[in-house]
Amino acid sequence: MTTTLTPPPRGASKRAPSRPPVSARGSAARGRPGDGRFVAACLLPALALFALFMIWPTVSVFRMSLYSWSGFSAQMRFVGLDNFTKLVDDEQFLRAFQNTVALLVVVTVVTMGMGLFLAAVMTRQKLRGHTLYRFVLYIPNVLSVVVIAAIFSAVYDQENGLLNGTLRLLSLDGLQQVWLGDQKLVLYSVAIAMLWQSLGYYMVIYMSSMASIPEELYEASALDGASAGRQFFAVTLPLIWQNLRTTLTFFILSAVNLSFVLVRAMTGGGPDGASEVLLSYMYKQAYTNSAYGYGMAIGVVIFAFSFLVSLLVSRATRREPLQF
Amino acid sequence: MTTINKSGPRPGRGLTHLLVGAITLLIVIPVGWVLVASLKRKSEFFGSPWTLPEGLHLQNYVDAFGGAQMGRYFATSVLVTLLGLVFVLAVSVPAAYVVARYEFRGKGIVEVALLAGLFVNVNYIVVPIFLMLVDWDRALVDVFPDGFFLDNPAMLSLVYAATSIPFTIYLLTAYFRSIPGDFEEAALLDGASRFRIMTRVMLPMARPAVTTVILFNFLAYWNDFIIALTLLPGEGKTLQVGLLNLMAAQKAAADPGRLYAGMVIVIVPVLLLYALIQRRLIQGMAAGGVKG
Numbered sequence: 001m002t003t004t005l006t007p008p009p010r011g012a013s014k015r016a017p018s019r020p021p022v023s024a025r026g027s028a029a030r031g032r033p034g035d036g037r038f039v040a041a042c043l044l045p046a047l048a049l050f051a052l053f054m055i056w057p058t059v060s061v062f063r064m065s066l067y068s069w070s071g072f073s074a075q076m077r078f079v080g081l082d083n084f085t086k087l088v089d090d091e092q093f094l095r096a097f098q099n100t101v102a103l104l105v106v107v108t109v110v111t112m113g114m115g116l117f118l119a120a121v122m123t124r125q126k127l128r129g130h131t132l133y134r135f136v137l138y139i140p141n142v143l144s145v146v147v148i149a150a151i152f153s154a155v156y157d158q159e160n161g162l163l164n165g166t167l168r169l170l171s172l173d174g175l176q177q178v179w180l181g182d183q184k185l186v187l188y189s190v191a192i193a194m195l196w197q198s199l200g201y202y203m204v205i206y207m208s209s210m211a212s213i214p215e216e217l218y219e220a221s222a223l224d225g226a227s228a229g230r231q232f233f234a235v236t237l238p239l240i241w242q243n244l245r246t247t248l249t250f251f252i253l254s255a256v257n258l259s260f261v262l263v264r265a266m267t268g269g270g271p272d273g274a275s276e277v278l279l280s281y282m283y284k285q286a287y288t289n290s291a292y293g294y295g296m297a298i299g300v301v302i303f304a305f306s307f308l309v310s311l312l313v314s315r316a317t318r319r320e321p322l323q324f
Numbered sequence: 325m326t327t328i329n330k331s332g333p334r335p336g337r338g339l340t341h342l343l344v345g346a347i348t349l350l351i352v353i354p355v356g357w358v359l360v361a362s363l364k365r366k367s368e369f370f371g372s373p374w375t376l377p378e379g380l381h382l383q384n385y386v387d388a389f390g391g392a393q394m395g396r397y398f399a400t401s402v403l404v405t406l407l408g409l410v411f412v413l414a415v416s417v418p419a420a421y422v423v424a425r426y427e428f429r430g431k432g433i434v435e436v437a438l439l440a441g442l443f444v445n446v447n448y449i450v451v452p453i454f455l456m457l458v459d460w461d462r463a464l465v466d467v468f469p470d471g472f473f474l475d476n477p478a479m480l481s482l483v484y485a486a487t488s489i490p491f492t493i494y495l496l497t498a499y500f501r502s503i504p505g506d507f508e509e510a511a512l513l514d515g516a517s518r519f520r521i522m523t524r525v526m527l528p529m530a531r532p533a534v535t536t537v538i539l540f541n542f543l544a545y546w547n548d549f550i551i552a553l554t555l556l557p558g559e560g561k562t563l564q565v566g567l568l569n570l571m572a573a574q575k576a577a578a579d580p581g582r583l584y585a586g587m588v589i590v591i592v593p594v595l596l597l598y599a600l601i602q603r604r605l606i607q608g609m610a611a612g613g614v615k616g
Contacts, residue, residue, distance in 0.1 A: 042522075127340070138598075154357075
């Protein structure tokens with residue numbers, strides 16, 4: 001890339017060949033001698049950092065996945081696809097994979113459903129105080145995941161937690177649970193924390209895209225006797241469909257990540273691997289187990305998985321874009 | 325203008341109000357509870373979680389700032405975040421400007437690479453970054469026997485900056501493109517240099533976009549703990565990693581007050597900032613719409 005940053009030949013601007021460069025639209029400085037040096041000086045620092053700390057590490061993930069390497073020793077043994085064949089028999093890995101998929105499906109469906117509902121209610125019914133609601137609902141999105149993990153650890157605490165304490169107060173002692181210590185429950189507890197974190201963010205996005213739908217469409221459909229529910233499915237949803245698709249893709253990418261940071265800070269994957277997700281298992285293999293090659297093979301699976309899911313979702317939700 | 329919605333009370337409106345209010349309470353209560361609990365004495369944590377503290381037990385904050393070193397971690401976090409913002413703006417503003425306004429060979433590749441970078445989450449690649457820094461430290465062991473790259477807050481800032489380059493350039497480029505070229509033409513006729521046009525003409529006009537970028541990157545740097553945990557394994561921790569340690573210590577020592585005070589120390593600056601700039605944050609999010 002670095003050698004291609006030469007200035008374009010003078011007058012090579014295809015869009016306005018007959019005009020002097022000064023009047024070329026949107027680029028006052030196009031085609032002056034010395035442009036190349038300026039472009040390079042502006043671009044190279046950013047590209048160098050980007051290449052060093054993003055492209056190269058990404059390539060490394062793929063390269064290292066083909067080696068058996070215990071970290072700091074110099075011995076790196078090429079093992080081809082062995083790491084990947086081992087993965088298929090690794091029950092902990094399969095469990096982490098299942099957990100990731102379960103969290104993705106449940107959290108995505110619930111968050112988007114509730115986010116859409118809230119956004120529709122807030123924009124259509126013009127609830128009094130909706131800016132206050134929006135302000136509050138967005139708060140979790142600015143909090144760090146460590147804080148959220150700490151909050152939920154306190155809420156879920158077995159002895160003095162908000163949840164069990166409240167249940168005791170209501171004489172519902174029978175419903176008390178070890179929210180983060182029960183293998184069957186822990187994943188739901190994590191899912192609720194994820195929902196709590198991301199609901200406001202998606203609501204705000206949908207609110208802004210719903211706000212751009214012209215009021216006449218609703219008036220017309222109301223004259224035709226459409227109920228609020230019918231309006232939502234016949235008018236709102238089709239018109240924000242493209243926006244919905246985009247957020248779905250980003251949701252999946254960020255949920256893979258959020259599930260990890262939350263699990264890392266809140267449960268550490270426990271109890272006994274019951275809340276382990278793909279990325280946390282990758283970390284465990286790399287740092288705790290010093291199986292760097294194996295860990296990076298998991299990394300490759302995560303890359304491939306999130307890419308494939310995004311692609312499939314994008315394909316499955318493709319519709320003719322509607323204009324208004 | 326009359327809208328259908330205002331033309332009469334809708335059935336079910338009270339119900340939706342109730343529901344939205346309930347969901348809002350579910351967000352407020354845990355956060356508020358932490359704020360209140362940070363003022364409780366140790367003995368007040370047992371029994372009902374809904375009791376208010378009898379007095380303002382500020383000793384928790386003294387313990388958190390001093391004993392748990394949250395004050396020191398706070399300073400590290402401020403330093404790392406500010407430095408990261410300086411780094412990312414210094415390299416991204418010129419790059420975004422050039423991508424938006426100049427034609428050069430390889431531009432297509434650069435744009436595609438940066439766009440692909442939007443999809444690479446930092447947490448996927450921290451392990452190789454960590455190993456790379458370990459390698460560099462080992463190579464320079466004669467010059468810096470104690471290591472230079474790991475446990476170096478400036479290095480952490482640099483990694484933050486580097487990994488947020490795709491998002492930053494994406495947002496800034498879009499904004500630069502939306503500014504009409506007339507201003508640059510006028511400046512060019514006045515004999516301004518390219519650098520001067522960029523810094524004195526375009527940068528001031530791009531201020532809304534720069535503010536948005538600063539906000540999102542501030543939150544990302546301030547709130548990160550995975551990279552900080554990996555790249556600062558020694559004593560100099562960031563606030564988030566410090567809080568993580570406090571959580572682990574609290575499990576053993578059963579002294580919740582200090583932990584709650586620590587949480588408040590982490591929450592309050594972000595909450596204040598959010599209250600001040602929430603409108604811009606939400607607008608910027610709707611415009612950028614990519615940062616999760």
